[in-house]
Amino acid sequence: MSxxxxxxxxxxxxxxxxxxxxxxxxxxxxxxxxEDTRPYECDGLSLFRENPPVVVLPxxxxxxxxxxxxxxxxxxxxxxxxAGTGLSGGATPHAQGVLLGLxxxxxxxxxxxxxxxAVVEPGVRNLAISDAAASHGLYYAPDPSSQIACSIGGNIAxxxxxxxxxKYGLTVHNVLRVRIVTSDGEIVELGSEAPDxxxxxxxxxxxxxxxxxxxxxxxxVKLIPRPACARVIMASFPSVESAxxxxxxxxxxxxxxxxxxxxxxxxxxxxxxxVQAGYDLDADAILLCESDGTPEEVEDEIGRMKAVFAAxxxxxLQVSASEEERLRFWAGRKNAFPAAxxxxxxxxxxxxxxxxxxxxxxxxxxxxxxxxxxLRCANVFHAGDGNLHPLILFDANIPEQVDRAERFGxxxxxxxxxxxxxxxxxxxxxVEKINQMCVQFSRQELDFFLALKRGFDPHxxxxxxxxxxxxxxxxxxxxxxxxxxxLRFPELPRF
Amino acid sequence: MEFxxxxxxxxxxxxxxxxxxxxxQGGGTKHFYGESQSVAASASVLDVSAYRGVINYQPSExxxxxxxxTPLKEIEELLGEQRQMLxxxxxxxxxxxxxxxxxxxxxxxxxxxxxxSLRDFVLGATLLDASGALLHFGGEVMKNVAGYDVPRLxxxxxxxxxxxxxxxxxVAPQPIAEATVELExxxxxxxxxxxxxxxxxxxxxxxxxHEVHGQGVLRVRLSGSDAALNSACASxxxxxxxxxxxxxxxxxxRDQTYPFFKARPLWRLCVPPSSPPLGLGKxxxxxxxxxxxLADGEIEPDFVxxxxxxxxxxATLFLHDGQPSVPVFHPPSPGVRAITERLKHEFDPTGMxxxxxxxxEL
Numbered sequence: 001m002s003x004x005x006x007x008x009x010x011x012x013x014x015x016x017x018x019x020x021x022x023x024x025x026x027x028x029x030x031x032x033x034x035e036d037t038r039p040y041e042c043d044g045l046s047l048f049r050e051n052p053p054v055v056v057l058p059x060x061x062x063x064x065x066x067x068x069x070x071x072x073x074x075x076x077x078x079x080x081x082x083a084g085t086g087l088s089g090g091a092t093p094h095a096q097g098v099l100l101g102l103x104x105x106x107x108x109x110x111x112x113x114x115x116x117x118a119v120v121e122p123g124v125r126n127l128a129i130s131d132a133a134a135s136h137g138l139y140y141a142p143d144p145s146s147q148i149a150c151s152i153g154g155n156i157a158x159x160x161x162x163x164x165x166x167k168y169g170l171t172v173h174n175v176l177r178v179r180i181v182t183s184d185g186e187i188v189e190l191g192s193e194a195p196d197x198x199x200x201x202x203x204x205x206x207x208x209x210x211x212x213x214x215x216x217x218x219x220x221v222k223l224i225p226r227p228a229c230a231r232v233i234m235a236s237f238p239s240v241e242s243a244x245x246x247x248x249x250x251x252x253x254x255x256x257x258x259x260x261x262x263x264x265x266x267x268x269x270x271x272x273x274x275v276q277a278g279y280d281l282d283a284d285a286i287l288l289c290e291s292d293g294t295p296e297e298v299e300d301e302i303g304r305m306k307a308v309f310a311a312x313x314x315x316x317l318q319v320s321a322s323e324e325e326r327l328r329f330w331a332g333r334k335n336a337f338p339a340a341x342x343x344x345x346x347x348x349x350x351x352x353x354x355x356x357x358x359x360x361x362x363x364x365x366x367x368x369x370x371x372x373x374x375l376r377c378a379n380v381f382h383a384g385d386g387n388l389h390p391l392i393l394f395d396a397n398i399p400e401q402v403d404r405a406e407r408f409g410x411x412x413x414x415x416x417x418x419x420x421x422x423x424x425x426x427x428x429x430x431v432e433k434i435n436q437m438c439v440q441f442s443r444q445e446l447d448f449f450l451a452l453k454r455g456f457d458p459h460x461x462x463x464x465x466x467x468x469x470x471x472x473x474x475x476x477x478x479x480x481x482x483x484x485x486x487l488r489f490p491e492l493p494r495f
Numbered sequence: 496m497e498f499x500x501x502x503x504x505x506x507x508x509x510x511x512x513x514x515x516x517x518x519x520q521g522g523g524t525k526h527f528y529g530e531s532q533s534v535a536a537s538a539s540v541l542d543v544s545a546y547r548g549v550i551n552y553q554p555s556e557x558x559x560x561x562x563x564x565t566p567l568k569e570i571e572e573l574l575g576e577q578r579q580m581l582x583x584x585x586x587x588x589x590x591x592x593x594x595x596x597x598x599x600x601x602x603x604x605x606x607x608x609x610x611x612s613l614r615d616f617v618l619g620a621t622l623l624d625a626s627g628a629l630l631h632f633g634g635e636v637m638k639n640v641a642g643y644d645v646p647r648l649x650x651x652x653x654x655x656x657x658x659x660x661x662x663x664x665x666v667a668p669q670p671i672a673e674a675t676v677e678l679e680x681x682x683x684x685x686x687x688x689x690x691x692x693x694x695x696x697x698x699x700x701x702x703x704x705h706e707v708h709g710q711g712v713l714r715v716r717l718s719g720s721d722a723a724l725n726s727a728c729a730s731x732x733x734x735x736x737x738x739x740x741x742x743x744x745x746x747x748x749r750d751q752t753y754p755f756f757k758a759r760p761l762w763r764l765c766v767p768p769s770s771p772p773l774g775l776g777k778x779x780x781x782x783x784x785x786x787x788x789l790a791d792g793e794i795e796p797d798f799v800x801x802x803x804x805x806x807x808x809x810a811t812l813f814l815h816d817g818q819p820s821v822p823v824f825h826p827p828s829p830g831v832r833a834i835t836e837r838l839k840h841e842f843d844p845t846g847m848x849x850x851x852x853x854x855x856e857l
Contacts, residue, residue, distance in 0.1 A: 115769035188830030204647035248555035254668035296722035425638035455838035
């Protein structure tokens with residue numbers, strides 16, 4: 001299943017391109033030797049590999065423009081890459097294209113305290129923004145679990161979430177302006193530091209476009225004051241149904257928790273030996289529910305949350321008494337993926353989102369599917385926003401299990417679509433879920449996406465053949481899986 | 496398929512075949528907004544207001560899906576029964592305002608800086624496209640990255656890609672409590688005050704500064720738990736307004752019924768909130784400095800636009816008498832303009848939907 005392609009033969013176009021690049025960029029920014037380009041053959045989803053013929057690592061916006069103009073002149077595709085932590089193969093190189101790494105554009109240009117904004121280059125790491133703003137009491141809210149490594153440019157490409165997005169929003173809600181290079185090599189600014197911009201909201205369409213509409217060279221992001229206090233409740237429930245009901249009741253009561261996560265029994269049993277978070281192993285489901293704000297607000301809200309959980313039948317309630325304990329409660333959740341890698345040779349991580357009211361139905365169906373497909377599945381769930389991450393455990397050395405895992409995964413995603421949800425909540429489509437796009441969208445809707453891409457990238461140079469399947473592709477519909485051994489940065493907690 | 500919907504599809508297909516323009520209309524309360532459409536004589540009017548009704552409302556999912564012609568009033572009443580709201584507080588220009596019209600116009604109200612703008616709350620939309628097909632984008636879930644975010648692109652697009660048929664919006668719980676305080680200070684002080692407050696975790700859900708009889712007056716609304724309001728009121732100070740007086744004030748601001756909005760022309764300047772006083776004339780400032788209404792009949796449009804642009808913002812000729820000499824919307828950059836034109840050509844090749852409404856030549 002893995003696609004391993006050797007260096008494609010350097011065509012005449014490539015030698016022309018390289019000659020032009022060599023005249024415009026320093027030599028150390030252009031990599032063509034096999035041992036130099038190999039590290040770029042995949043992103044966080046290492047199942048898909050393609051050794052790029054050329055890797056270009058520009059050091060400023062001017063050089064990005066040079067690269068894009070050169071590629072445009074020779075009609076060579078460009079795949080942009082940030083930190084390479086993406087989980088759907090959005091940065092998988094193109095066999096006949098340039099891999100454009102933006103990691104060297106990593107300067108924080110400005111922290112503006114008066115406007116509570118930061119101006120950053122795309123290679124700046126997510127967490128580095130918050131670190132730089134910390135001395136002003138500010139931070140950047142979206143916190144994908146790979147935030148220690150992932151870059152803001154990649155976050156913009158994927159519209160990354162995190163555990164706090166129910167209250168603080170996704171990347172699209174926290175980016176005010178981007179400066180992009182279009183496939184014509186022109187610099188265009190979308191959005192602005194003002195609350196809105198004239199004409200169409202092109203920034204909204206750009207965020208989450210997986211590198212297909214333009215290349216970010218600069219972004220202004222919103223910073224918010226760090227809450228004075230945060231505490232988390234860990235609640236045990238005797239059934240998935242009662243935990244699901246507790247989630248619905250919390251929201252119906254008018255509380256928007258800072259974070260609200262669920263793990264099923266399989267997941268807690270998987271992570272507890274790994275992190276010793278103190279999870280209740282007798283519970284069928286546990287909820288982690290966080291409140292933040294001033295100490296008075298948090299105390300008030302925690303009281304109301306506890307009352308709702310108790311009424312919904314929680315069998316055990318624990319409130320973090322210290323910051324250390326809060327982080328320990330979260331540690332298990334944040335390490336669910338690495339833990340899956342410990343208990344099973346391989347796992348296949350899904351990323352569907354469902355309307356929360358169908359949670360019990362979906363989880364119970366997944367239990368039935370375990371029987372049908374003869375594989376185990378652990379469930380971690382962003383309960384607040386309906387984003388489900390079933391982890392299908394299997395052994396890739398048994399080819400027949402691979403096939404079963406893939407069919408199991410496909411069945412879960414189709415179930416998500418069936419109950420009114422979506423095939424991907426936050427990991428993106430990339431190359432991984434391109435086939436499932438055929439399930440979620442009609443041909444006319446997919447053609448609308450292709451038209452939107454042409455509007456931004458009329459030459460079709462930017463990350464071609466990703467995200468939106470062609471007619472032929474939908475016809476051959478297949479599925480892929482994640483091999484734990486091939487997941488890069490296995491030490492990073494992931495969502 | 497329901498008759499009203501099939502009629503709309505027929506109208507689109509007929510107009511496309513006969514190369515006739517289509518003017519999309521909901522409750523008809525926002526004709527003033529955008530460029531005035533000179534094509535009206537030959538155009539077919541696509542009236543969405545008969546396609547109404549809430550399709551799905553799940554309070555615990557924080558989402559409502561409604562047909563585009565559903566009156567805004569009906570939706571707000573329904574949400575109110577569950578102590579929920581449209582947190583972006585869209586202006587209510589009249590009782591017939593529809594939810595589709597709100598999304599197409601993309602306007603947000605006083606709570607925008609705390610809660611987010613209208614487009615932030617758009618989760619899904621069905622578009623009737625130029626070929627007469629119904630296209631569904633997004634959905635009822637908050638996290639959804641399958642394909643491009645078309646619903647948010649449609650927010651504020653003024654119908655240039657076709658009529659919205661239904662929309663899904665994220666809703667929010669109403670705040671437990673609210674309080675409004677009033678302070679006296681000049682414009683410069685007020686803007687400096689906003690900058691200081693941005694660094695503090697204060698629950699400011701609306702703000703407005705303007706001059707009353709030569710005296711600068713700043714009103715600030717706070718929303719949250721009683722504990723949060725008490726500590727915020729203590730740190731902000733000022734005179735506390737009565738609940739009813741406060742409600743009337745923020746409603747008048749939201750719905751633009753306050754006398755300030757009677758000025759013609761009325762400019763809407765949207766600038767980075769930390770911009771200093773612009774010195775253009777009589778202003779009413781909202782959104783913690785980000786929104787500045789300008790009422791000054793004498794001022795040159797070009798001068799206003801340049802001042803807004805100098806600070807990184809833009810100026811809309813929001814309300815005016817007669818045919819204005821300049822485009823009502825601030826001309827976007829050439830790059831944005833080029834992408835906009837290509838998108839219009841891709842989605843509406845014959846240019847039939849709301850021609851000239853967003854930009855005169857589009």
